[in-house]
Amino acid sequence: MGGKPSKAVRYDGNPEAASTASQISSTTPTVTIDGRVYHSDELSSYCLPRDEEEQDRLNSQHFALKALFGSNTLSYVQENLTLEAKILDIGCGSGSWVMEMAIDHPHAHVTGIDMADMFPTMIRPENVKFELANVLNGIPYPDNTFDFVHMRLLIAAFREHEWPLVIAEIFRVLKPNGLVQLMESDFTVQRRQDPYIGSKLAKLLTNASFNIEMEDVRVLDYGDDENPVSREMLWNWKNAMHSLKPLLGHRVTQHPDQYDMVVDRFIQDCDRYHWYVKLWAYCGRKPNVA
Template sequence: MLKTTSQRLISSQASTTLRRAPANKTPSRAPQPVGQAPYPLPTSSRGVERRRLDDMHHGIARYLKRLTYAPLNNPTRILELGSGTGAWSVEAAETFPSAEVVAADMSPLPETLNVPPNLTFKQMNFLDPFAFHPGSFDVVHMRFVMIHLPNPDVYIHRLASLLRPGGWLLLEDVNHTLLDANRPVGPGVQALYRGYREYMHKQGVDPQVGAQLKNMLERSKEFSEVKEVVIPCYMNPRSTEDPALQDLGEILKYSIDGVYVGIMEKVGPAGGITPEILRGWRREVNDPERDLRIDMHLTWSKKL
């Protein structure tokens, strides 16, 4: 069922965009002027976009079979920055019913969301100084947000300041690089990457930040331990026999496709992605002879 939905969405021309969070940043620890982060995609938690975001969360949850790999021990306050449709925040609130869970994003939660009584929402611009007291959370979670932040290593210090000693920072992101186990990637993928990476670099952000998270967390000297798991997300379901990993790969494939559609539609030629380039990408990621994957990096770090 899920795989059928994923295939239908990637074949359509709908703007199914990867919006885990319209992420913003403060470029240093001192308060900075308010502005807008370089997030070029449409932001919505309705309709197809909401279903896509929820599919992504539930696909990851099915693979993990838990909220996080971090050994959380009855946290009392949990913050999710970049809550999107609120799926992770709801799961956290249900997993820890005695904890106060705060979901924060620039866009409101869906009006139809069944919000647990221990979950509240904070609408905020991540460029602003945080509206939270330092050291006031046991857990801070961000998924697919760091990829939109200039100088993400500096932002790690801001996140660490929100944690109590012994608290956990959960950062999860992708290394936006398609790898082929059998051969070099094809011309369609190469052409799309040239446009996408050029656009992202002009915004001052790094699409390969996922692979750097662990090193950045260790360099920060804010944590007593830093752990990481790398999940290979296969574009071709035949690359793995794990049904949960097959579903996760399909979901990520149509989400990434939506990123390129969103850039193309919202920023036009500046995005460096044309319909012809997008069609070439789709041919190659759906080629059954290829063994393409993108790696997802999940990290959990314990605050000193």
């Protein structure tokens, strides 16, 4: 973890660049703080853990978002995804989205990439593949490889200047007429990240020459006791805030040992005063260029 700016590097055509998780996971840099395992990669600003507890949080987040939006993909994607589509999920985490897409689309070929190996190892559909890759080094696939690229809630993964580089890489690996779906929220911690990235997705896509086909914006009230998605996302936010103790502990209180208590009070206020989170989802299409 650190503050060095990163530089995206294009895929050089070498198939060895797309190494498997089993080949790289033992060398992925980590650091353990208060019993939690975190990334230790100076190229990345990502600050959440990469352990089993984080896998539980990511799985919770996946199912809550699926319930909130009614599906794993926007309706435009559902209506236009080809039968044998090649699908890429960037920052796939615990792999829940990848696994469900593979089951729902048994003739598709679904790949998940992430900088941390938290992938399912025992049970995988035959049409699933996971790879270790940090997209800030470039997406490790040739031009025009995928029919559909999915990426969501990486607000804490990229610094502000890195977003255009990542979107350009998505454009590169998509086939002409290929689709991209992005989803982001409107909060983050400050490590040169952009707290307003969700509202800027449309501009990022158009600047990268995508045509925007669909927009879906949702507002989730943390204090809505009757909404199970709200309760699940509030628990998720609480879990994430506790995970950020190594980064935020000395910033939010003069006594870092009181950080957990401060977070619990903050979460109570989110509930009591009906704080809300806004989520933007977009589907873009790469033009059918020669």
